[in-house]
Amino acid sequence: MVSQPDISNTLDKSLYSNHSAPSYFILKTVMKLNQIPIEFQEEELNELKYKEIGREMGQNLWQSYKCLKKNINNLQTPESLNDYISVFPGSLTNFFESMLTTILERKTAESNRKRLLKEKSLKELDSQKINHLLSLLISALINFTFPYLNLWLPNVLASLCRRPKLLSSLHDLLTKCSIIGHTNRHERRLEKTRMKSADPSKRLLTEKNVFNLAVIDNIDFKERSFQFGNIYDVTRGTSHATLRMVFQFSLPEVIVEKPEPIRDLNIDTQIFGISQEMRDIIFKINEIFISLLAFRYNERQELEYNKIDLTAINSEILRQTEFGCNLPPPNVVILEPSGSPNDDNEILRATEMYRRDFSLEENDFLDICADEAIFRRLIKCRNKSENIRPILGQWHTSKDMMSALVTLFSSYGIYDLATALGVKFLDKFAAVIDYRSTRRVLELIWVAVGAAINIYLQKSKIKIEEILSCPANEKICLRIWYLYYEWFAIWKTHLTGIRCGNYELQKFGLAAFAPLFPAAGKSNYATSVTHFLANLEKYPLLEKKLRLCASINLAREGHYPAFDEALETHGVAYIKQNITGNSCNQENLELQIKATQEERNRIDTLLNEFLGTYTYQHKDRNTNNRIEPLWKLVHDLLEAFEMDNPINHDLFKKNSPPQLNQEGLIKINQAYMDGLKRIKEIFRQEVIKTEAINTKGRRVLSVMKTKISDLSKNKKPRKNTVPKNNGNQSSGVLPIQSNEQVLQSVKGNLKRASIELDNQNEPQPKRQRIRIITTEEEKQILSCLLQKETIPTETEINEVLSKLSQEWNIQRVKRYWNNNIRHKKKSK
Structure with a gap:
């Protein structure tokens, strides 16, 4: 582009040099004497003329394709910005250049007028700024018209967007082109002002039929890098806060809780164990296995059946399940956070903040959900505030239920079954590191065990009720894994209740599974589940609310998340995706969390207008059903069921389960009743307090637990005790020794052995623990x-x-x- 002449600059300078402006009276008199009209009738272009100009320019741009194609080198790899602009269509260049020049001249003149009054130096017209805007505007129009020309400016901007380290340069570029309103520093100042003025409680619904379900959890952040100068042992900084959320459900009716009817709990209150409803559900699940297997006999009277998989079982269970949560999706609000949840006082403060946000009176109940660790702190808070009703998070409970099952069957071959299905990292499986992966492996084992048991019963003409009544030394493997089949069906019922929003399934499943927590040594969960089930029994109106909204219906049917699971998705993950600035600064972290939803809503308005509302097409995951290893495991189990000593089967030879015998069968048979007895003791000691609290023996396991480290020890090869040959002896041939040499070597070995034995018999002094004294x-x-x-x-x-x-x-x-x-x- 040709540089602008200096005429405008000289005119501006002469205009503001020495002569003062004439008064309005003199100007009016001169114009009257010369018969010059004072009011000018400016001719304005109407809308049709503007449309005509735009139509002609669009036509010229469309017809300029050949000219642009001819100068493609300057459009794709220009040597300078002027070369890039010079090949644009002349009509567009002249139009926008004239427009931008006029605007810039007016802005410069106005700026110089103000600077002159302040006695500052005058600005000059910046022609390079016109070139920047001109290249950006015309590049966008040409790229929109001919997207396959690969223009230089759009391509470079696309590359710049992929470099996170250069995002600040992109921000400066857009600021200079007036696309962004202000600088990054000013945006930080404005953001902090917005965050301080944000009030998330204004987003809360206040109708009388609203059920406020509070959910809290820990949210933590760690610095991305170590502090400057740290090269040794200084750890990265971290910050913690208590994330407070609320899911507001609009109930179909107003549930008045004043006064709240409370049921009395006593020793005879039946809360735990397998109820008749739970037994009916287990029977229905077994009927699903039988119907999908579709047993039949061929012409040679051989038993035939279908090869079922996990997908078919899940689909049929969902088809026969009644769905709940028939309410509109809840209003989700992230409230102002409180301090670290590792302190009881901070948890109590969080509950008081909820009361203030919900405008609760002194006698109103606060229903608050949390994971097991915070749930125990909430139980302590009830000593100071009785109107807190803690709810145990279903998702974390479901995860620990899986851990209990792995622990209970760790010595009965569950690791061998997982290995047969293709599991490589048994330590991650045993620790339930990943919920989905562990759940899928346990479900596949359950399907294999269920199919094998029903095929065996069909072949043997035995009823399923007769399995546990067999003689003590018969069908050991069948009876052990039938317990897994039954107990996992209880877990499956609890999970199905979560995913379908069915409160009864959740409650029946948890009550039936509860005795397995103390049996597996899960003392904390045994205590928390006891308190939670007691609260459900004590407060009938709380149960009435939970029946209407037992899960969070923010997903499609059959995939509803639990209360604490929804907090992880719509709370913790949402915050971590949208937080900016220094998250390890406690003050900044709390401000960011409080204002996250308002800041994201500002951005979503822009994204929805320009990009459209994002709608995710929910589909089932394409997972590998593992039909071949699943049915190989079924056939291996059928063979093991028929063996007197199943540990000799190839399925169990790798790890040799130590309790797959009659002794182990007796232990696991008694585990459920032992756990039921122990959890009732916790109920009497912790809840109704008819007995003194005695925590001794609460972590004792009812069965033997096998760790992954124990399996690796069993696999260590034995040391080679064959003496090595000397260099001058031929390999594989032992040296010939005389009788005297043999006798002397035997005497020497006996002498050394007696000395070692004497040393072992002598009492070894105990190592004294060195006490470090603080000065x-x-x-x-x-x-x-x-x-x-x-x-x-x-x-x-x-x-x-x-x-x-x-x-x-x-x-x-x-x-x-x-x-x-x-x-x-x-x-x-």
């Missing part, structure tokens, strides 16, 4: 941490560590703080 100087340095009632942050600990010797680390400081705080509480 007075160190106590003085650490005293600042003891002034806080909450555990100090890592930043505070690092500040203290910089003043202490190298013998101190973060763990030792935390132990020192815990011991002193505990001592203070005891002294009080």
